Amino acid sequence: MTIEGVPQVRKYGPAKRQLLLVRHGLPDYRGGQRGDEPPGPPLSEVGREQARQAGQAVKGFAATTIYSSPLTRAIQTAECLRGLTFVPLRIESDLKEWHRTESLYEVSERSARWLARWVAGPETCAIVVGHASPLLAILRSALYLPHYPWHHAGRPGALQVSSCDRFEISMGSVTLLQITPRHVTATMLFHPDPRVIDATLRPQRCLPRPVCGHGENGFIQRPNLLNLIGCPVTRESLDDG
Structure with missing residues (x-):
């Protein structure tokens, strides 16, 4: 489905793009803040250390912007990354946490909308700091994988998820x-x-989750079908190395 509201400013985008998807560090819930209500809890000391480690993992990439959810724990994580990458920080409401009043479809739609806007722009590398559900929705949209769990064919009692959820x-x-x-x-x-x-x-919830070291994905490659969600078409003649 094409995402409405995405400017189609170019027929061709850059040949190669990189997005580094970073989940926020461990929050400190002792103040009683709900995770889906802004501003949400701050990072714990453990979360700050996790953010510093993530910063070390991304600092070698040529990112030009850090995009962050507006919630405190994401912004604080992004600030840790900015201290190591020295690139500007932008707050994006479409990257916010899955709110209890939203459906999974709505989360997926706004995450895909953000992705399509970014692909329509000029950047070739950026960092995205957010939350598990929206980040997985960005992955599903980019890889053109199902956004919903479904029942295994011929086994109505067996719930199955897309490979991205691994x-x-x-x-x-x-x-x-x-x-x-x-x-x-x-x-x-x-x-x-x-x-x-x-x-x-x-x-x-009822979704099956991978156990560390058992069936967990580390790599997926799929055909580029981003045009189906309204992203610019890229030049097929360019080297795909």
Whole structure:
């Protein structure tokens, strides 16, 4: 589905693009703030250390902007990264956490809208700091994978998810999204120490999740179908190396 409101300013975009998707560090929930209500909790000391580690993982890339969710824990993570990368920080409301009043479709739509806007622009490398659900939605949109869990064919009791959901987006982790004319590739670059998935320790919803070291994805490559969500078409004749 084409995303409305995305300016189609060029027929051709840059040949190669890189997005570094960074989840915020571990928050400090002791103040009682809800994670989906702005401004949300700040980073804990562990979260700041995770952010510093993530900064070390991304500082060798030629990023020109850091885009961040407007929530405090994401902004503080982005500030840690900015201290190592020395690039400007922009706050983007479409990167905010999944709010309890939103459907998964709405989260996916705004995440895809942000991705399409970025691809329509001139940057070749940028950093995105956000939350697990929106970052996974960006990955699904870029890789053109389903945004919803579905029931396995012939097994109505078995819930199945897209292969993108086998990426474990731990707090402070870094996922590299590379876009070339023919392919879109996602690579898990980095998990910090300690590796934390869910700060609240609440039971996960009904979605199956990978267990560390068991069935977890580290790499996916798919055909470039970004034109189907309204992104500029790239020159097929360019080298896809």
